Amino acid sequence: MALASVEVLPVDGRPSEPDGFREFVEARSSALLRSGWLLTGDWPSAEDLVQSALAAAWPRWATLTRQDAPELYVRKIMVNTFLRWRRRRWNGEIATGRLPDMQAYGDAFAQIDARQALIAALDRLPPRQRAVVVLRYFADQTEAQTADALGCSVGAVKAHASKALARLRDAPGLAELMTGGVAS
Amino acid sequence: MNTEERQLAEMLHRVTPEPPRRVTVEDVAYRLASEPPREPRSRRGSVWNSAFRGGRGWMPALAALSVFAIAGASAGIAAVTTSHHTRTGAPSDGTPPATVTVSGSPSPPAPAQSPPPTGETLRVAGGMWDAKLINRDLFSQGSLTGSGDSLYAVESGSLVRIDAASGAILQTTPYSPPVFTRPVVAGNTVWVVWSYGGSGIVLRGYDARTLAQVASVPVPASGGVSSLAQGVLAAGPDGQLYVAAGDTVATVDPATRQVTHRTGLTAGQASSVAVSPDGSKLYVGVGSFQLLVYDLPAGTQVSSSRMPVGSAGNLVATAGGVWGTTGIGMSQWVWFAPGGDLSRSFRVSQGAGGGFSSVPVYSGGVVWIGGTHELVCASPATGQALARTPIPADHSVVEYFASPTVLSNGHAYALYQDQRAQLAGVASLTPPQACLG
Numbered sequence: 001m002a003l004a005s006v007e008v009l010p011v012d013g014r015p016s017e018p019d020g021f022r023e024f025v026e027a028r029s030s031a032l033l034r035s036g037w038l039l040t041g042d043w044p045s046a047e048d049l050v051q052s053a054l055a056a057a058w059p060r061w062a063t064l065t066r067q068d069a070p071e072l073y074v075r076k077i078m079v080n081t082f083l084r085w086r087r088r089r090w091n092g093e094i095a096t097g098r099l100p101d102m103q104a105y106g107d108a109f110a111q112i113d114a115r116q117a118l119i120a121a122l123d124r125l126p127p128r129q130r131a132v133v134v135l136r137y138f139a140d141q142t143e144a145q146t147a148d149a150l151g152c153s154v155g156a157v158k159a160h161a162s163k164a165l166a167r168l169r170d171a172p173g174l175a176e177l178m179t180g181g182v183a184s
Numbered sequence: 185m186n187t188e189e190r191q192l193a194e195m196l197h198r199v200t201p202e203p204p205r206r207v208t209v210e211d212v213a214y215r216l217a218s219e220p221p222r223e224p225r226s227r228r229g230s231v232w233n234s235a236f237r238g239g240r241g242w243m244p245a246l247a248a249l250s251v252f253a254i255a256g257a258s259a260g261i262a263a264v265t266t267s268h269h270t271r272t273g274a275p276s277d278g279t280p281p282a283t284v285t286v287s288g289s290p291s292p293p294a295p296a297q298s299p300p301p302t303g304e305t306l307r308v309a310g311g312m313w314d315a316k317l318i319n320r321d322l323f324s325q326g327s328l329t330g331s332g333d334s335l336y337a338v339e340s341g342s343l344v345r346i347d348a349a350s351g352a353i354l355q356t357t358p359y360s361p362p363v364f365t366r367p368v369v370a371g372n373t374v375w376v377v378w379s380y381g382g383s384g385i386v387l388r389g390y391d392a393r394t395l396a397q398v399a400s401v402p403v404p405a406s407g408g409v410s411s412l413a414q415g416v417l418a419a420g421p422d423g424q425l426y427v428a429a430g431d432t433v434a435t436v437d438p439a440t441r442q443v444t445h446r447t448g449l450t451a452g453q454a455s456s457v458a459v460s461p462d463g464s465k466l467y468v469g470v471g472s473f474q475l476l477v478y479d480l481p482a483g484t485q486v487s488s489s490r491m492p493v494g495s496a497g498n499l500v501a502t503a504g505g506v507w508g509t510t511g512i513g514m515s516q517w518v519w520f521a522p523g524g525d526l527s528r529s530f531r532v533s534q535g536a537g538g539g540f541s542s543v544p545v546y547s548g549g550v551v552w553i554g555g556t557h558e559l560v561c562a563s564p565a566t567g568q569a570l571a572r573t574p575i576p577a578d579h580s581v582v583e584y585f586a587s588p589t590v591l592s593n594g595h596a597y598a599l600y601q602d603q604r605a606q607l608a609g610v611a612s613l614t615p616p617q618a619c620l621g
Contacts, residue, residue, distance in 0.1 A: 022209045033203035038196065042360065043204060047211075054212040114199045137193040138200065165188060177199060178191040 018061035024070060025054060031139075032074060038134045039082045041119040053077035075139055076149040079131040083150075086127040114177055121171030129164035132157055201381045204363045205411045306611075308600060309583050310576040313559070313613035315600070319351030320608050324361070326498075326540030328587040328599050330547075331369040331392060335589065335597055343367065343376060345395055348591055355395040359388075364414045364498075364540060366587065370423045370438055373398060377417050377427075380409055385429055387417070387436060399441045405430035406446070410453035412472060414497035414509075415543070420459040420480070426466065428454035433468055433478075447483060449476060458499035458506055461546075461564075467506045467524055469497050475506065477524040489526035491519075498543045500551065502564030507532070507544045507551060518544050518553050520567030532567055533560045541586030541599065548590025550619055554598055556584045561619035570618040578604040 029050065036046030053074045057064060064070040122130050128150065135146040136157070147157045168174050185193065306317040327338035334354075335346040343359035346352065362380040369375075372392045378400070379386035389399030407430040409416075416428040424444075425436040431453050435445035449468060456469035459480065466478040473496035477487040496510040496519075505522040521529035533542065533553040542555035546564060553560040560572040575583055583602045590596035596615070601608050 017209060017213070025207060025209050025212065029207040030203055033207065034200045037203065038200055043362070046203070047207060050207050051211050054207065055216045058212060058216055115201055118195075118199050133192070133196075137189060138196040140193070161189075165192065168192065174195075178188075178195045 018058065020065055021058065021061050028071060028074075029054075032071075032078065035075065035134050035139055036078060036082075038118075038122060038138055039079065039130060041123060049078050049081055050074075052081050072141070072145060072149070075135065075141070079135060079149055080151075083127050083131060114173075117171075117173035117177060121168050121174045124167050124171055125164050129160045129167070132160040133164050133168075136161055202408075203411075204381055204409075204413065306607075308602065308607065308611050309585070312573055312576060313615050315585075315611040315613045317600070317607070317611045319346070321346075321351075321353055322608060323599055324540075325584075325599060326364065326543045326587045327361075327366060328589050328597060329366050329369055329374075330589045330591050330597060333591065333593060334392065335591070336367050336369065336374050336392075337599070338367070343374070343390065343395065345374075345393075348593065348595065348597065355393075357390055357395040357397065363409075363416055365417045366415075366543075366545075368417050368419045368425065370419045370425065373438060375399075375417065375419070375425060375438070380413065380416065385409065385427060385434075387425065387427065389438065389441075399438070401436055401441045401443070403427050403429050403434045403436065403443055405432075406448075407431040407453060410455040410470075412455040412497065415456040415458070415469075415499055416454070418457045418459050418499075418501075421461060421463045426457045426459055428457045428468070430454070433457055433466065445483070447478060450485060451476060451488065456497035456499040456508070458501035460501045461503055465501065465524065467499050467501050469499055469508065472496065473510065473526075475499075475508075475521065475524060475526050477506075487524060489521070489524070491526045491529065498540075500544045500546050502546050502551060504563070504565040504567060507546075507567070509543055518542055520551075520562070522567065530567065532562055532569065533558060533572070541584040543587060545587050545589060547588065548596055548620070552588035552590075552596070552598070552619075554584060554586040554588060559585050559588070559598075559615075561588075561615060571616045573615075578602050 032050045032053070033043070033046050036049040037043060040046050040049060056077045057070060057074050060073070061070065064073050067073075122133065125133065131150060132146055135141045135149055136143065141149070143154045143157045143161075147154045150157065307315060308317050309315045321339065321344075323337040323339045323344075329336050330348065333348050335348050337344055337346065338359060338361055341358060341360055342356040344353045344357075345355040347354050359376055359378070361377065363377060365377050367374050367376045369392060373389040374392050374395070375387055375389050377385065378388040385403040385405050387399075387401040387403060388397060389401075390396065391398050409430055410428065413428060418426045420426065423438055425438055427434045427436060429446070431449050433447040433449070433454050434443045435447070436442070437444045447466065447468075449470060451474055452470045454468050454470060458467045459465070460467070464480055465486075466480045468476040468478065470476060473491045475489050475491070476485055478484065479486050491510065496508050498509045500507040505520055506524045507518065507520050510517055510519060517531045518533045519529045520532050532544075532551075533555065542553055545552045549564070550561045550570060551564050551567075553562065556575060558572050558574050560569050562569045575585060577583065584600070586599035588596050588598035595612070598613075600611055
């Protein structure tokens with residue numbers, strides 16, 4: 001069979017694609033995946049998270065776009081899906097092997113070490129603190145938006161953020177990362 | 185925000201890498217059509233989940249994989265004997281939990297994670313090609329390769345060396361693939377893509393016996409790496425390594441561990457590379473989807489052809505042309521392009537519907553194509569199937585064989601899983617003589 005006719009097969013039973021959904025996915029999937037990576041620590045889980053959130057947003061897309069807040073909704077689903085996943089499984093801390101050498105700034109290995117130091121630091125946080133860090137400091141959401149996403153008060157967000165910062169302060173290598181310069 | 189919060193925010197944006205690929209609407213559509221949201225294949229989850237994590241990471245475009253993962257899948261190694269001697273390996277009783285470190289520094293290779301298998305041989309897949317399990321460890325789809333008496337595969341967070349005779353894991357070293365590409369064995373070194381994103385790539389080499397790290401080679405990626413990358417590392421017959429590196433293909437000399445040459449592409453970013461067995465041709469996949477053919481000694485492009493598909497890659501070169509995959513999930517197919525001309529290409533086997541299980545492998549003188557539907561061996565010269573056998577379902581739930589790899593001892597091995605039974609292991613098969621190369 002000649003390949004000129006090869007196309008991705010349609011999926012039976014899938015709802016029609018809502019207007020603007022494709023443009024949103026193309027424009028924002030990278031940022032959403034990066035948030036997912038910060039939440040989960042690896043790309044496969046990040047993709048699961050983003051796909052799950054986008055799948056949940058798909059049937060509600062028209063309403064979300066009318067409310068002009070599709071990304072907030074998608075991120076809300078992401079963090080709550082992440083929290084649900086974390087509740088369902090063992091949630092102990094992960095032993096870190098050798099600590100990254102933070103002296104080798106400027107080369108490719110330093111980039112890798114920096115990323116792993118970051119994930120190791122985030123792994124020290126309880127899930128809700130981690131979610132607050134990602135929403136507040138990576139997704140640049142306000143405290144009110146973060147509280148809405150997590151279904152808690154603004155005060156609780158502040159408390160989570162404060163505790164998270166305290167824990168991150170003690171994370172090996174993170175202080176150097178926050179004041180150093182390893183490009184991604 | 186106070187100063188510390190601003191520093192944290194700045195650092196998060198600076199350090200968080202770009203994803204190796206982006207989620208597409210098609211990914212989401214397959215997710216919607218297949219299942220509700222579920223547990224991730226976490227690096228900290230069960231071994232069943234771990235097995236899928238690797239596969240998803242390497243080929244997340246295969247959203248339909250989730251259809252098969254829902255039951256909680258198992259993966260392992262199936263051994264294929266190319267002689268008619270039935271080996272007597274057997275599964276171990278338990279599967280050790282996957283382990284992960286988050287350190288980026290080179291770590292010494294770890295001892296075996298699983299004891300040599302003992303006990304009775306377990307027939308699998310209804311005895312298809314006399315399939316028998318000899319091991320029940322869990323590996324990422326499509327990650328199997330081998331050399332000498334050893335197999336190499338990737339499981340959650342680790343590259344492992346497996347004793348082909350017993351199925352036991354002998355060494356492990358931390359490794360999480362950033363993009364789908366099989367480890368490449370060149371001489372006494374196993375090469376993997378350690379980092380693939382942003383503006384840089386890092387290859388790492390491990391001693392083939394001990395898995396001690398022996399090399400790290402940073403490879404600049406001109407123009408950034410392709411978001412469609414799959415199958416980005418290949419070795420030539422002289423052992424030189426070829427890496428899809430943005431809008432170039434970098435040649436790495438494993439002896440000097442230096443980039444010795446860069447082939448500039450005329451059409452976008454390289455997503456997949458392959459080198460012909462005689463070293464005369466370099467095949468490069470670009471975008472969705474164009475195949476560029478280069479005269480490797482001369483360094484000049486000799487042809488270009490296109491295929492009207494959304495994604496393709498996982499190129500494998502043989503004497504007669506180039507092979508690859510196209511489509512996603514259930515619509516995935518394996519094709520063969522004689523002479524590297526996509527206008528003459530044809531389908532060889534229906535795809536996996538289960539991720540990377542159908543990625544073609546050139547091993548033992550024939551091209552092997554696994555999957556969830558059938559196991560095929562095909563002629564490297566003509567692309568025609570030499571033999572094929574259907575892979576049975578387990579009470580309507582698929583089983584798969586993936587990345588068959590033939591070793592010099594006359595045996596071939598493939599990843600195997602039965603999702604319903606959560607059963608995996610090293611099995612021996614006895615394929616027909618037509619597959620013996």
